[in-house]
Amino acid sequence: MTAVLRAEGVSRSVGPLPIVVDVSLEVAASEWVSLVGPSGCGKTTLLMLLGLLDTPDRGSVWLDGEAVAGWSAAARARARLSRIGFVFQTQNLFDHLSARDNVALPAWRACGSRPEALRAADALLERFGLTHRAATRADRLSTGEAQRTAIARALVNRPKLVFADEPTGSLDSANTALVLDALAEVTAGGAALLVATHDAGVAARGRPLMMKDGRLAEPTRGAP
Ligand SMILES: Nc1ncnc2c1ncn2[C@@H]1O[C@H](COP(=O)(O)OP(=O)(O)O)[C@@H](O)[C@H]1O
Ligand SMILES: [Mg+2]
Numbered sequence: 001m002t003a004v005l006r007a008e009g010v011s012r013s014v015g016p017l018p019i020v021v022d023v024s025l026e027v028a029a030s031e032w033v034s035l036v037g038p039s040g041c042g043k044t045t046l047l048m049l050l051g052l053l054d055t056p057d058r059g060s061v062w063l064d065g066e067a068v069a070g071w072s073a074a075a076r077a078r079a080r081l082s083r084i085g086f087v088f089q090t091q092n093l094f095d096h097l098s099a100r101d102n103v104a105l106p107a108w109r110a111c112g113s114r115p116e117a118l119r120a121a122d123a124l125l126e127r128f129g130l131t132h133r134a135a136t137r138a139d140r141l142s143t144g145e146a147q148r149t150a151i152a153r154a155l156v157n158r159p160k161l162v163f164a165d166e167p168t169g170s171l172d173s174a175n176t177a178l179v180l181d182a183l184a185e186v187t188a189g190g191a192a193l194l195v196a197t198h199d200a201g202v203a204a205r206g207r208p209l210m211m212k213d214g215r216l217a218e219p220t221r222g223a224p
Contacts (some may be wrong), residue, residue, distance in 0.1 A: 002065040004029050004161050004192035010049055010059035019045045021214040022059070027175040027192040029160065032183070032206030035196040042214040043196035044089060044165055050194065051086055052076045053161045063161065083111050085154030085191070087164040092137035093148070099149045100125060100134040117156070124152035128182050144175030151182045155189075162186050164195045168202055180205060 003026040010019040020042045027033045035043050048054040052062060052068060061068050063083060068076065080086070093102045100121050107117035125134050128148045133141060141149060147167060154162055164183060167175040180202065186193045197203050210217040 001028065003027060003062070004031075004066075005050060005062060005186075005194065006035070006062040007050060008060050010056045011181055012049055012054065012056050016050065019214055020049060020056070023214075023216050024059075025209060025216065027194055029192055030187050031188050032193045032195065033185045034206040034208045035194060036198065036200075036203040036204040036208050037211035038198060041211045043211055045214075046211070047086075047165050047194065051084055052080055053086075055102070068088055081106060083159050083161060085157070085159040085162040087147070087150050087154045087162070087167050089196075090163040090171045091171065093141075093153070095137065095139035095158050097138055098135050099130060099138060099141060099145070100139055100142055103152045103156050106153060110157050118158050119163055121152070124155055125149075127185065128152055129178075142175075142192055144171050144178060145169065147175070147179050148182050151179065151186075155186065155191075158189075159191060161192045162194070164193065166197055167195065168197070168199060184202070 005027040008024050010020060010023045011018065011131065023046060035046065037043055045054070049056050063079060100118065103124055104121035105118045108114050111117060122134065125131050126149065130145060130148060130152070130215050133145055138146060138149065167183065171179060179198040181191060184205070191208070195206060196200065
């Protein structure tokens with residue numbers, strides 16, 4: 001089966017400094033892969049490269065078997081909107097918008113219909129136990145609610161590939177459990193999930209890939 005995400009020899013330097021070095025990996029549909037390593041090892045930089053937010057200096061990335069190397073900026077933006085979901089490390093909801101509008105916004109952009117986008121948002125908020133917070137401004141949500149809202153937003157266009165960068169980094173154990181359940185729903189729905197984390201408990205939920213000094217340490221091919 002074609003991997004949802006494949007990378008071969010991906011490298012990225014900042015000036016003379018190598019940040020990501022010769023990374024090859026595959027993530028299959030319904031698979032949870034955990035990118036594990038200490039702070040500063042290059043996890044965020046790698047997710048940006050794989051999520052089409054940055055371009056490697058060397059190496060190639062394929063989405064569903066399609067090489068992204070030749071894509072225009074517009075094609076990359078389209079793929080980020082409709083094929084990829086991203087849960088960022090730092091809170092990046094629109095503070096002045098409600099939870100519901102934050103979740104609906106990418107769907108509205110993709111499908112052009114606000115009512116349809118709001119229906120999709122409501123369904124996700126309900127799935128994540130957030131219906132009672134739907135009308136709440138994002139800056140009034142608790143950290144755990146905001147993170148689940150961010151996951152709902154990442155899923156609203158039904159992407160086949162989802163990235164999450166330290167999704168539980170700032171949460172207590174109760175909220176961590178809720179966010180992990182929400183992430184498990186991502187793969188249960190058939191999407192591929194790549195989670196960067198330095199939390200061993202989070203890492204254990206998926207197939208771990210160990211990262212150190214910009215490199216993956218383990219054999220990295222294929223599903224377990
Ligand atoms: N734009 C940049 N300019 C300079 N250094 C950077 C830049 N982006 C990342 N780095 C450095 O690259 C290393 C890896 O960073 P990062 O990918 O954020 O690691 P992680 O997410 O694993 O903590 C760090 O040493 C960081 O300081
Ligand atoms: Mg990081």
